[in-house]
Amino acid sequence: MFGSGIAKGLATTFGHLFKPKVTDEYPEKRSPLATGFRGLPRLVYDEDPEDLRCVACSICANACPVDVIHIETHRGPDRKLVLDRFDIEAGGCVFCGFCVEACPFEALTMMHGFEIAAYNREQLLWTKEMLAIKATPRTLADMERIHGPKEKEEAKKEAVTAPAKTAAAAVPGGAGGEASAEAATATPPPPRAKVEMPPEGTGTSPEPGAPPGPADSLSQAPGPAPSATAVGESGGGAANGVTPSGS
Amino acid sequence: MQIPVGAQEEVVREGDLLTINMGPQHPSTHGVFRMILTLDGETIVSCRPVMGYLHRSVEKLAESRTYLQNIIFTDRLDYLAPMTTNLPYAMATERLANIEVPERAEYIRVIMCELQRFASHCVAVGTFASDTGAFFTPMMYTFQAREQILDIYDMACGARMTVSYIRYGGIARDVTDEAIARIRKFVGEMDRAVDEVESMMTGNEIFKARTQGIGVLPADASLAYSMSGPMLRGSGIPYDIRRADPYSVYPRFDFEIPTRPGGDCYDRYMVRIAEMRQTKKILEQALRDLPGGPVMGKVPKVFRPAKGYAYARTESPKGEIGFYIESDGKVEPYRFHIRAPSFINLGVLSQLVIGQKVADAVVILGSIDIVMGEVDR
Numbered sequence: 293m294f295g296s297g298i299a300k301g302l303a304t305t306f307g308h309l310f311k312p313k314v315t316d317e318y319p320e321k322r323s324p325l326a327t328g329f330r331g332l333p334r335l336v337y338d339e340d341p342e343d344l345r346c347v348a349c350s351i352c353a354n355a356c357p358v359d360v361i362h363i364e365t366h367r368g369p370d371r372k373l374v375l376d377r378f379d380i381e382a383g384g385c386v387f388c389g390f391c392v393e394a395c396p397f398e399a400l401t402m403m404h405g406f407e408i409a410a411y412n413r414e415q416l417l418w419t420k421e422m423l424a425i426k427a428t429p430r431t432l433a434d435m436e437r438i439h440g441p442k443e444k445e446e447a448k449k450e451a452v453t454a455p456a457k458t459a460a461a462a463v464p465g466g467a468g469g470e471a472s473a474e475a476a477t478a479t480p481p482p483p484r485a486k487v488e489m490p491p492e493g494t495g496t497s498p499e500p501g502a503p504p505g506p507a508d509s510l511s512q513a514p515g516p517a518p519s520a521t522a523v524g525e526s527g528g529g530a531a532n533g534v535t536p537s538g539s
Numbered sequence: 540m541q542i543p544v545g546a547q548e549e550v551v552r553e554g555d556l557l558t559i560n561m562g563p564q565h566p567s568t569h570g571v572f573r574m575i576l577t578l579d580g581e582t583i584v585s586c587r588p589v590m591g592y593l594h595r596s597v598e599k600l601a602e603s604r605t606y607l608q609n610i611i612f613t614d615r616l617d618y619l620a621p622m623t624t625n626l627p628y629a630m631a632t633e634r635l636a637n638i639e640v641p642e643r644a645e646y647i648r649v650i651m652c653e654l655q656r657f658a659s660h661c662v663a664v665g666t667f668a669s670d671t672g673a674f675f676t677p678m679m680y681t682f683q684a685r686e687q688i689l690d691i692y693d694m695a696c697g698a699r700m701t702v703s704y705i706r707y708g709g710i711a712r713d714v715t716d717e718a719i720a721r722i723r724k725f726v727g728e729m730d731r732a733v734d735e736v737e738s739m740m741t742g743n744e745i746f747k748a749r750t751q752g753i754g755v756l757p758a759d760a761s762l763a764y765s766m767s768g769p770m771l772r773g774s775g776i777p778y779d780i781r782r783a784d785p786y787s788v789y790p791r792f793d794f795e796i797p798t799r800p801g802g803d804c805y806d807r808y809m810v811r812i813a814e815m816r817q818t819k820k821i822l823e824q825a826l827r828d829l830p831g832g833p834v835m836g837k838v839p840k841v842f843r844p845a846k847g848y849a850y851a852r853t854e855s856p857k858g859e860i861g862f863y864i865e866s867d868g869k870v871e872p873y874r875f876h877i878r879a880p881s882f883i884n885l886g887v888l889s890q891l892v893i894g895q896k897v898a899d900a901v902v903i904l905g906s907i908d909i910v911m912g913e914v915d916r
Contacts, residue, residue, distance in 0.1 A: 297742030304738045305676055314683055326690075328712070330697035357608035388611050388703050393711075402697070437712060438697060 327430075328437025330387045331403030332418065333361075333380060334425040336435070341424045345399035348373040352391035352400055360384040361391060380423060382408050383416040392438045401425065401435035556584060561900070563592045569666065569904065570911030574888075581896045586889040590882075593915040601875035606632055606707065606842050609875065613862075614701040616877065617913040619662050622655040622692075623855040624913075625705035630786060630851035631862040632707035636844040644709035644834040645788045650722065650825050651695070651704065652853075653818045654688045657729065659856035660811045660818075661685040663908040667808060668740055670905035671749040677739045684732040687725050694718040708838035723826060729819045737812060750805035754891045754903035757802055764887040767880050768858025769814065770907060773807035775800040780854040792824045804906035811908075814856075843870050857881050857908055877916060881909040 316323050333352070337344045353361040364377035392400045403425070410416045425431060562573035571592035577585045597616065601609045613628045614621040626648060633640060640648075662685060665678035689699040695714045696704040704711050714722075740746050756766070761774040771778055779796045781789045797813030799806035844866040852861035858880030865874035884907050892900045 294744055297744050297747075301739035301743050304680075304735055308680075314686075326694040326697065327715075328697045329693065355608075357604055357611050386611050386701065387698060388701070389697065389711075390607065390703075439712075 325404060325406075327433050329402065329404055329406075329434065330389045330438065331405050332382055332385060332387070332408055333389075333391050333400050333423070334403050334431075335378060335420065335423045336399055336401050336427050336431060337424055338427050341421075341426075344375065344420070344424060345397055345427075346375055346378065347397055347399070348375040348378075349397070351394050351396065355390045355394035357388060357390060358384050358386055375420065378420040378423065380418045381416065382410075382418050383413060389438045392435065398435060398439075401431050402438055404430060404434055555579060563589070569909055570914075572904075572909070572911055572914070574892075574900065574904075576892075576897065576900065578897060583892045583895055583897060583900060586892045586900070588885065588888055590885070590911075591915055593911045595916065597916045598875050598877060601872060603871060605870045606844075606872065609872070610703050610706060611701070614703055615912055616879065616916055617659075617855060617857065617860070617881065617910045618700060619910050620655045620659040620856050621700060621702045622651045622705060623659070623853065624860060625702065626652055626787075627851045627853040627855075627860050627862045628864075629705045629707045630853065631849045631864045632844070634849035634851055635847060635864055635866055636707070636839075636842070638708050638838060639836045640709055641833045641836055642788075642830045643713075643832045644836070646825050646829050647710050647714055647834065648705055649787055649789065649792075650822060650829075651692075651710075653821050653825070654691060654722070654725075656856045657815055657818045658685045658688040660815050661688075661732075663856070663905075664736055664740070664808065664811055664815075667902075667905040667908075668736075668746070670901045671746055673739070673743075673746065677736055680732075680735055680739070684729070687728075691718060691721050691725065694721060706835075707842075709833070709835035713834045719826070719829070722822070726819060726822045726826065729822075730816070733812060733815050741809070741812070747805065749899075749902055750808060750906070751801075751803055753804045753895060753899050754906060755801070755803045756887060756891060760887070760890075761802065764883075764890075766858070766884055766887065768854070768856070768884065769807050769810045770858065770884050770887075772796065772798045773810045774802035780852055780859055784852065786851070786853055788825075789821075791828070792821050794820050804902055807906045807908075841870070843868060848874075852878070855880055857910065857913070858884055877913075879913040879916060881907075881911075881913040882916075885909050885914055 335344050335346055348363060348365040350363050350365075353359075353363050360381040362377060362379040362381075363375070365373045366376055368374045387402070389402060392402055408416070557578045559576050559578060560573065561576055563571040573589040573592070575587040575589065576583055595615075597612045601612055604612075610625060610628065613624045617624045632638075661681040665681035668677035668681075669675055692702055692704070693699050695718050696702050696711055756764075756770065756774050758774045758776055761771050761776065766774070767778070767780075775798050777796045777798045780786070781794075782796055794817045797810050797817060799809050846866060846868045848863065848865040850861060850863045852859055854860075859878065860880050861878035863874070863876040863878070864872050867873040888904060888907060891903050895903065
């Protein structure tokens with residue numbers, strides 16, 4: 293009979309009148325976000341908002357596919373890098389989480405929310421002070437999820453027991469040997485203001501204090517050492533600012 | 540009537556023919572796609588597709604970014620199916636660098652991609668219903684199912700659409716037990732969701748009148764225009780990369796390649812519906828066999844593949860998607876080329892619409908199921 297198909301469809305629609313609603317009345321009612329939600333990257337501190345976990349190594353800025361992380365540093369009296377500026381252009385961020393994955397110091401996490409809309413572009417520039425976030429269990433849980441499965445945990449465990457062995461093991465295959473061999477011969481690059489790998493702060497320990505000597509740290513660190521190698525290889529860090537980062 | 544010069548550039552009368560401009564802001568063009576149609580009354584005499592309004596130069600941009608950073612571009616090609624676009628890129632890179640993928644990662648990849656196929660077909664079928672005149676009601680119901688898949692993605696990788704989840708070497712992070720339970724629950728509801736759509740569309744007389752016999756693509760023409768995906772299977776050719784060139788763990792699963800002989804818009808719709816049911820079959824098997832273990836293989840910290848090239852192709856919801864990557868030994872690819880199914884399937888549009896009515900052009904375009912992010916890239 294003509295129209296029976298239409299009647300069937302109308303019956304489905306009519307049936308939906310009596311079913312519970314599936315929509316949320318945002319913003320009054322919000323459904324919870326999953327652990328590890330990828331919002332805007334944030335800088336983690338433990339107790340004092342001034343004392344960030346970040347050691348200004350610029351690995352995150354190198355990992356960023358859209359170059360929205362801007363870092364400026366200077367060397368303090370004890371030759372340690374001091375973070376002057378850590379800005380994220382929230383308007384350009386693609387929320388990929390590569391910076392958080394790349395950070396070897398667990399100093400970055402991602403915001404558990406998405407409401408960062410602003411009225412103008414100036415308000416979309418998040419400075420160091422705005423990005424600071426306290427390390428709560430929720431923040432750390434998010435961070436752990438975003439980090440994903442890494443050999444890092446295993447590498448860290450190994451580092452505790454046999455720090456000398458880790459250097460070769462952490463970078464698998466021929467690349468490891470190449471990296472450490474070159475790193476041993478390479479002179480540490482001069483400190484630069486922006487997105488450049490400094491020799492300091494590349495030790496395997498997550499504490500920002502007590503950085504090992506430059507040559508030593510280059511051969512030991514699993515993450516940053518290859519970057520320095522790549523810079524050395526591509527003709528003294530010339531041309532492209534793209535250096536590889538730990539994936 | 541004399542049309543003022545410069546007022547409507549594309550509206551020009553030539554004898555009895557009328558040239559009109561459809562798009563790029565037309566709601567039925569599924570993005571920013573423009574058709575210049577020449578009409579004889581209501582009948583289309585010729586069609587000139589204009590693309591490029593969403594061109595972002597992805598292939599060139601990718602040459603200046605590392606292999607890891609390029610994953611974000613694959614999310615944004617087919618933005619309705621980011622998982623299935625992540626996968627061929629990851630596979631091509633793995634072939635380039637000889638990376639082994641752990642078993643569990645392969646299974647999770649298949650689960651995510653099949654969920655993605657369901658979600659993408661939900662959008663295709665829902666918007667197709669809107670194109671044929673069912674104003675948004677079926678679309679709301681299909682989006683309801685898709686929303687659950689996006690929630691699963693949120694649990695698995697922290698993002699709903701720009702997932703960046705499938706990486707070379709495995710996947711970005713393991714799925715939680717909570718997410719697996721959610722997937723299982725959703726798989727149980729899939730049939731009901733498809734039934735609901737079918738109850739509104741498949742037997743509907745108006746829908747049939749609008750789609751049957753419209754935009755007929757014969758089997759030989761579909762081969763000549765190198766169609767793939769539901770476009771090809773809707774013309775009766777059982778070609779699916781999952782069977783023709785098996786990848787990942789697909790050979791272990793039992794599923795059918797649905798085809799329809801007619802080659803019209805209705806058959807393409809029916810193929811999508813049948814594929815949604817097959818997706819459930821694959822998901823059930825994958826969830827049953829899901830092994831434990833690591834989800835990331837051995838990937839060098841400095842990812843610098845040796846000189847060479849690799850091509851990988853997979854079956855995306857739209858058709859055959861392929862990535863050609865050439866390495867010259869640096870951290871970024873030397874060449875990054877994408878074989879986008881939407882773009883190639885769109886090539887036949889100007890032939891399909893000839894002799895059809897203007898209203899049918901919308902239906903035919905909807906049945907091709909294009910995503911402009913992938914067409915223009």
